[in-house]
Amino acid sequence: MVRDDLKYTQTHEWVKIDGDTAIIGITDYAQQEMGDIVYVELPEVDDEAVKGESFGSVEAVKAVEDINSPISGTISEINEALEDEPELVNKSAYDEGWLIKIKDFNDEEVNNLLDSEAYKKLIAES
Amino acid sequence: MKKFGFDFPENPRNTILMETEEKWYLNLLKEKRGIEPKPIKRSNFGQYNMAVNYSTSVLEESKAVNDIAIYNIDHMAQVEFTGKDACSLLNRVLPANIENMKIGQCKYSVLLTEKGTVIDDLIVMRRDEEDFVIVINAGHDITGKGEEHGETKEFIADADHIAKYKKDGEDVKIEDISDQIVKIDIQGRFSFKLVKELYGESVMKNRNKPAKNMGYFTFNEFDYENEHYIISRTGYTSRWGFELYVPQKVAVEQFKRIVEKAVDLGGLLVGLGGRDENRTSAGNVGLPLNGSEYDQQHTFTNAPLFAAAVDMEKDFVGKSEIQKELDEGIKKQMCLIISEGIVVGRGVYSLDGKRLGTVTSSINSPNVSLEKRQFIGSKRKLVNAEDGTAAIGLAWFYESPYGEVKTNVPVHFFKEDAEKNPKGKPVLGFICPDGIMPATAPKPLKKIANL
Numbered sequence: 001m002v003r004d005d006l007k008y009t010q011t012h013e014w015v016k017i018d019g020d021t022a023i024i025g026i027t028d029y030a031q032q033e034m035g036d037i038v039y040v041e042l043p044e045v046d047d048e049a050v051k052g053e054s055f056g057s058v059e060a061v062k063a064v065e066d067i068n069s070p071i072s073g074t075i076s077e078i079n080e081a082l083e084d085e086p087e088l089v090n091k092s093a094y095d096e097g098w099l100i101k102i103k104d105f106n107d108e109e110v111n112n113l114l115d116s117e118a119y120k121k122l123i124a125e126s
Numbered sequence: 127m128k129k130f131g132f133d134f135p136e137n138p139r140n141t142i143l144m145e146t147e148e149k150w151y152l153n154l155l156k157e158k159r160g161i162e163p164k165p166i167k168r169s170n171f172g173q174y175n176m177a178v179n180y181s182t183s184v185l186e187e188s189k190a191v192n193d194i195a196i197y198n199i200d201h202m203a204q205v206e207f208t209g210k211d212a213c214s215l216l217n218r219v220l221p222a223n224i225e226n227m228k229i230g231q232c233k234y235s236v237l238l239t240e241k242g243t244v245i246d247d248l249i250v251m252r253r254d255e256e257d258f259v260i261v262i263n264a265g266h267d268i269t270g271k272g273e274e275h276g277e278t279k280e281f282i283a284d285a286d287h288i289a290k291y292k293k294d295g296e297d298v299k300i301e302d303i304s305d306q307i308v309k310i311d312i313q314g315r316f317s318f319k320l321v322k323e324l325y326g327e328s329v330m331k332n333r334n335k336p337a338k339n340m341g342y343f344t345f346n347e348f349d350y351e352n353e354h355y356i357i358s359r360t361g362y363t364s365r366w367g368f369e370l371y372v373p374q375k376v377a378v379e380q381f382k383r384i385v386e387k388a389v390d391l392g393g394l395l396v397g398l399g400g401r402d403e404n405r406t407s408a409g410n411v412g413l414p415l416n417g418s419e420y421d422q423q424h425t426f427t428n429a430p431l432f433a434a435a436v437d438m439e440k441d442f443v444g445k446s447e448i449q450k451e452l453d454e455g456i457k458k459q460m461c462l463i464i465s466e467g468i469v470v471g472r473g474v475y476s477l478d479g480k481r482l483g484t485v486t487s488s489i490n491s492p493n494v495s496l497e498k499r500q501f502i503g504s505k506r507k508l509v510n511a512e513d514g515t516a517a518i519g520l521a522w523f524y525e526s527p528y529g530e531v532k533t534n535v536p537v538h539f540f541k542e543d544a545e546k547n548p549k550g551k552p553v554l555g556f557i558c559p560d561g562i563m564p565a566t567a568p569k570p571l572k573k574i575a576n577l
Contacts, residue, residue: 035179035183036183038490038508059467060490061183061184083507
């Protein structure tokens with residue numbers, strides 16, 4: 001499932017712009033590929049997120065993957081519900097399973113991300 | 127020279143049982159357990175499309191072995207060596223003593239390079255004075271050029287490695303018989319009951335002392351409905367269990383009987399994910415996996431099964447390097463680790479920052495006791511929950527991390543930069559001397575005969 005109102009990365013993160021906040025998570029395709037998620041490691045609020053660099057990790061039963069920030073900015077909120085319920089990423093990758101929110105980002109970085117059509121193409125080829 | 131390995135396949139191969147897994151097994155899970163079918167996640171393992179897990183999760187499948195676990199092992203290959211000189215060829219190449227093997231015996235060994243590094247690990251079965259079968263890992267049946275993990279490599283099948291050492295005029299016939307056989311593994315405490323109900327108790331009797339059950343690391347051959355089977359009391363889990371070699375012609379129908387019975391007994395068909403957990407949680411040291419703990423860059427001296435696989439009293443390919451290491455004194459040591467999360471590829475550090483070794487395998491497990499999980503001192507909720515999980519794995523250390531008395535050794539697992547300097551936050555864990563699950567495999571079958 002790929003949502004039309006989101007932006008995407010080559011490494012299977014999504015970004016949703018909500019006013020001056022960017023919400024970030026991993027895609028439904030990514031959670032399916034990883035299988036049952038058992039732990040999500042998140043950064044602290046006020047940490048700097050750097051485009052292309054890891055801000056945390058998502059761990060499944062068999063593998064752990066770094067999550068790269070699609071854009072640079074300041075982390076304004078983390079999804080604390082994932083501490084108790086990491087499986088929210090499996091159940092609801094685009095809604096309840098979001099990972100972090102970022103402020104003070106650059107709109108151009110957002111514009112340069114993949115749109116839903118380009119992301120659909122990417123996963124169809126992988 | 128004649129080539130024994132198959133050409134590198136254009137596409138990953140499918141096992142004989144794949145269609146049955148996809149159609150029949152998922153329906154069975156729905157019918158018997160009410161589990162809605164989900165597409166089976168598959169991964170290329172040794173150029174075979176293998177299930178990572180079925181509609182059940184890796185964790186559920188990992189637990190199945192505590193009752194009964196069935197594995198489709200059709201991807202592994204069997205090569206038969208027959209003839210007057212079969213014994214002396216295998217004995218010349220392999221580190222284990224093949225000459226003293228009894229008919230009906232299984233022996234674990236490895237195939238080494240001239241440098242003493244590991245090409246493959248395998249089981250040898252002696253069917254007769256001049257008849258041996260070696261059971262080898264998936265993909266070790268290929269000779270030729272092919273692409274794996276994005277790089278082009280030259281593959282040499284185990285049979286071709288061994289054939290290099292055949293002398294002119296020696297009488298040895300080498301044949302890959304994998305196409306005639308489908309290997310199905312049956313592991314766990316209900317394995318005896320399953321085999322008894324499907325094939326009769328007689329197939330598990332000791333061939334030399336029929337009043338007794340078969341011993342660990344022995345095998346029997348039997349006929350069932352006019353087809354010929356081999357059953358060995360071996361397995362990759364260190365739990366009670368058997369490996370069954372089923373004639374290909376009847377493999378689908380026998381697989382269905384076995385899996386259906388196992389599901390009725392509370393078990394599951396287990397994919398590569400669960401199998402990886404089951405071998406890591408096997409006994410007090412875990413079982414090494416070729417490609418993870420063993421590779422062609424390293425020797426395997428001081429691995430848990432070294433002593434079982436090698437007889438230094440005889441000659442074998444790679445011996446001089448192994449002897450040199452033994453003479454110089456080996457320090458390196460493989461140990462079992464428990465951690466709050468997956469740490470594969472990370473460096474292991476003492477709490478005061480000394481680098482102790484490298485992690486070669488790590489997977490989450492539902493089979494770690496609460497006491498062991500609490501010892502980690504993790505803040506992660508799942509690690510400390512009553513029915514929680516922790517990661518288990520194997521690591522190579524520069525030297526034994528234990529002192530005189532073997533106790534848990536708390537350590538940090540760090541990611542490392544290119545210069546092997548630790549970076550980021552550590553994952554917490556410890557080196558565990560007594561393992562996850564007791565090894566029941568060598569214990570008498572009579573203990574499970576009445577379950």
